[in-house]
Amino acid sequence: MKVLLIGSGGREHALAWKIAQSPQLTALYAAPGNPGIAEEATIVALDIDDHAAVVDFCRKESIDFVVVGPEAPLVAGLADVLRAADIAVFGPSAAAAQLEGSKGFTKDLCARYGIPTGAYRRFGEADPAKAYVREQGTPIVIKADGLAAGKGVTVAMTLDEALAAVDECFSGAFGSAGAEVVVEAYLDGEEASFFCLSDGKTVLPLASAQDHKRVGDGDTGPNTGGMGAYSPAPVMTAEMVERTMNEIIEPTVSGMAESGHPFTGVFFAGLMITAKGPELIEYNVRFGDPECQVLMMRMKSDLLPLLYAAATGTLDGMEIEWHDEAALTVVMASRGYPGSYEKNTPIGALPGASATTKVFHAGTAIKDGRLVATGGRVLNVTAIGPTVSDAKDAAYACVTGVSWENGFYRRDIGWRAVARERT
Numbered sequence: 001m002k003v004l005l006i007g008s009g010g011r012e013h014a015l016a017w018k019i020a021q022s023p024q025l026t027a028l029y030a031a032p033g034n035p036g037i038a039e040e041a042t043i044v045a046l047d048i049d050d051h052a053a054v055v056d057f058c059r060k061e062s063i064d065f066v067v068v069g070p071e072a073p074l075v076a077g078l079a080d081v082l083r084a085a086d087i088a089v090f091g092p093s094a095a096a097a098q099l100e101g102s103k104g105f106t107k108d109l110c111a112r113y114g115i116p117t118g119a120y121r122r123f124g125e126a127d128p129a130k131a132y133v134r135e136q137g138t139p140i141v142i143k144a145d146g147l148a149a150g151k152g153v154t155v156a157m158t159l160d161e162a163l164a165a166v167d168e169c170f171s172g173a174f175g176s177a178g179a180e181v182v183v184e185a186y187l188d189g190e191e192a193s194f195f196c197l198s199d200g201k202t203v204l205p206l207a208s209a210q211d212h213k214r215v216g217d218g219d220t221g222p223n224t225g226g227m228g229a230y231s232p233a234p235v236m237t238a239e240m241v242e243r244t245m246n247e248i249i250e251p252t253v254s255g256m257a258e259s260g261h262p263f264t265g266v267f268f269a270g271l272m273i274t275a276k277g278p279e280l281i282e283y284n285v286r287f288g289d290p291e292c293q294v295l296m297m298r299m300k301s302d303l304l305p306l307l308y309a310a311a312t313g314t315l316d317g318m319e320i321e322w323h324d325e326a327a328l329t330v331v332m333a334s335r336g337y338p339g340s341y342e343k344n345t346p347i348g349a350l351p352g353a354s355a356t357t358k359v360f361h362a363g364t365a366i367k368d369g370r371l372v373a374t375g376g377r378v379l380n381v382t383a384i385g386p387t388v389s390d391a392k393d394a395a396y397a398c399v400t401g402v403s404w405e406n407g408f409y410r411r412d413i414g415w416r417a418v419a420r421e422r423t
């Protein structure tokens with residue numbers, strides 16, 4: 001099978017690394033790619049926003065299958081254009097990608113099918129939204145409806161904060177993403193991420209993970225794209241997984257099919273495990289970054305036939321095997337991130353992969369023959385071990401092998417699971 005992978009982050013490096021191990025693969029191409037992905041794939045100079053150019057490339061190179069990593073091309077309809085050209089593609093249609101592209105769309109689906117989630121209302125103007133906030137009281141959660149790069153949500157503890165968040169959305173701080181606002185009830189509990197593949201009818205559960213959004217140790221400081229993750233998430237017991245499948249994922253799949261927009265691709269459910277059980281915070285319609293990196297480390301099965309089955313409606317009867325071990329990834333970022341940071345800082349030595357560790361590239365590039373950091377999140381140092389504590393020790397031991405002066409990282413990735421393992 002000839003495969004084109006779309007994306008350039010650590011998530012896509014992990015996908016490329018795993019796909020490259022498939023006996024079914026005959027050639028792997030990637031666009032835009034990065035230097036890590038280039039070790040696994042042939043990088044092609046393709047503008048991925050130019051959907052016609054992507055189709056042309058696939059025809060010219062006889063690509064059998066396209067795997068889309070990030071959400072933006074999906075929301076922009078790249079999967080639709082490829083499907084219309086009879087090219088198999090992993091990732092949902094633009095209509096189904098609304099599960100990530102519009103928080104209000106997902107909340108309405110939950111309401112229609114009785115999927116557990118916080119009570120909510122949608123608003124197109126500030127005044128009624130503020131009146132509702134006053135009526136509900138705090139804590140309360142204010143969300144820009146559209147894609148806001150992880151910055152559109154305010155968990156407000158005070159009324160002032162909540163009202164300011166409503167104003168911020170409608171002032172255009174998030175562009176068109178904030179033209180509509182969802183106000184929702186605060187859910188108390190422990191968060192977890194849960195991943196499944198869907199071919200539109202059948203779902204195959206993958207695994208759970210937990211991430212660390214805040215930039216600083218002890219979950220302090222501003223939010224980031226994610227500073228580390230581990231899998232599995234101890235809070236996702238077998239019972240919670242079963243309830244999540246029955247109460248959240250299955251009704252979503254049948255609801256989307258019923259609406260005429262069956263969902264194919266990967267569900268990334270953001271969950272709050274409350275006293276009542278799992279409740280849906282949000283859906284993402286692609287693998288998480290850095291959650292994908294730990295899932296790929298733990299996956300024993302060949303990934304490529306699973307993705308292809310999800311894309312072609314043949315997931316029924318497929319099985320998946322996992323390593324019993326836990327995996328953990330530490331994100332190394334440029335000093336200053338998530339604020340401004342210096343670009344093109346040199347990265348010296350990187351530790352080579354071992355049987356239990358692997359460094360995935362995110363924001364790196366080769367400039368004048370040298371590896372440099374070009375992004376905020378730059379490297380994902382990933383390890384597998386018998387427990388989360390073991391994986392953590394192995395990942396941090398591997399971090400010491402990275403020589404990059406402008407890099408920093410959190411020192412407590414996995415703390416919640418490590419604390420549980422101690423007791």
Ligand SMILES: Nc1ncnc2c1ncn2[C@@H]1O[C@H](COP(=O)(O)OP(=O)(O)O)[C@@H](O)[C@H]1O
Binds near residue numbers: 151153184186187
């Ligand atoms: N109803 C809620 N109750 C409590 N916390 C929430 C709620 N909704 C969101 N959050 C918190 O805000 C974070 C971001 O919200 P989310 O809906 O996942 O938006 P996005 O990832 O698109 O920024 C969540 O990971 C969670 O920590």
Ligand SMILES: [Mg+2]
Binds near residue numbers: 270282
């Ligand atoms: Mg989220």
